Structures are given as structure tokens and as C-alpha cells.
Amino acid sequence: MKSYKNIILIGFMGSGKTSVGKKLSMKLKREFIDMDDFLEKREKMSITDMFATIGEAGFRALEADLCKRFDAPKDKIIATGGGVIKSPSNMANLKKGGVVIYLKSTPAAIAFNLQYDNTRPLLQVEDKEAKIAELMEQREPLYKKYADITIDVSELELDDTVDLIIKKLK
Numbered sequence: 001m002k003s004y005k006n007i008i009l010i011g012f013m014g015s016g017k018t019s020v021g022k023k024l025s026m027k028l029k030r031e032f033i034d035m036d037d038f039l040e041k042r043e044k045m046s047i048t049d050m051f052a053t054i055g056e057a058g059f060r061a062l063e064a065d066l067c068k069r070f071d072a073p074k075d076k077i078i079a080t081g082g083g084v085i086k087s088p089s090n091m092a093n094l095k096k097g098g099v100v101i102y103l104k105s106t107p108a109a110i111a112f113n114l115q116y117d118n119t120r121p122l123l124q125v126e127d128k129e130a131k132i133a134e135l136m137e138q139r140e141p142l143y144k145k146y147a148d149i150t151i152d153v154s155e156l157e158l159d160d161t162v163d164l165i166i167k168k169l170k
């Protein structure tokens, strides 16, 4: 049976990759994998604890290794971690088997979504929105560079985002 390209969701923390991926998976009846959840279950440790024990570099190595497993079209929907675009080889692997969808948002919308969140080690700082804006400035060019399709989700409801993705994929 023919396999279709994976749908790879990229974008900043708090842009909705996991929620969008779950809903897409229900609508398209395709398997959903959240890379961070996958690593947390396999390592039996939260992302926060991974950053604390093996450091960001250790976490990035696990993330890179996982990207190598998704280098062929297998009908999957994959939500990546927001920093996956920092490594060109991660993106080369993911792009081999998938179409990359960038969920674009604004620092203000992301700061709102993550206002009570304490699961993102990179955002455990006093001024969350400033940190988001700083990281976004570094990363935005990379999200754009790797995106096959960009969806501005800053003012969209979840269902509208999912419907728009399905429409754009046709």
C-alpha cells in the first residue's frame, strides 16, 4: 500500500502543534506522534528533568536521534519541539519523508497561551514575553526557511486551523 508523506508540524512553543496534531490525526485517521511526549515516555523523565540532568545539549541529541527515525513517508502526523529547526540535519531528515507545516504565531499570543505554563525550561525567566520575542527573532527565519506551508494561527480557533491545513494539503 502506498504511504503518504508525514505531516510535520513546526513552530514556536505554545503555538498549538500538539493540539493541532491530535485533531488532524482524528480527522485524517493517521497516527499522531508528539516528539517531546515520545521522548518523555521513553526516557521516563519530563523535558524539564532532561534539561536539568543531561542539559539542553543532551536533550538536543535525543531529539536529533528521533528525527532520523522519521526520514521516510509513513502516513504519520508529527508534532516537533519548537527548537527542532536549530539543526539543519534534523530538518533534512524530517523533510525527506514529510511536508512541513509552520504554525506561525506572535510573541503576545504565545505568552498568553503559556502564561501559567512551567514545563518549558527555556521560558522559566522573569519576563517571559521578552524571552519569547528574543528567541522568536532568532528562530523565525528558520521556521520560514523550512516551511512548505505556513498557517498564521495567532487569531485562529483550533478547528479553523485544522480545516485550513486540510484544505492546503489537497
Ligand code: S3P
Pocket: 011, 012, 013, 014, 017, 036, 047, 080, 081, 082, 083, 084, 119, 120, 121, 122
Ligand atoms: C523547546 C520546545 C519544547 C521542548 C523543549 C525545547 C524549544 O517543545 O522541545 O522545551 O527549544 O523551543 P514545544 O515546542 O512542544 O513546547
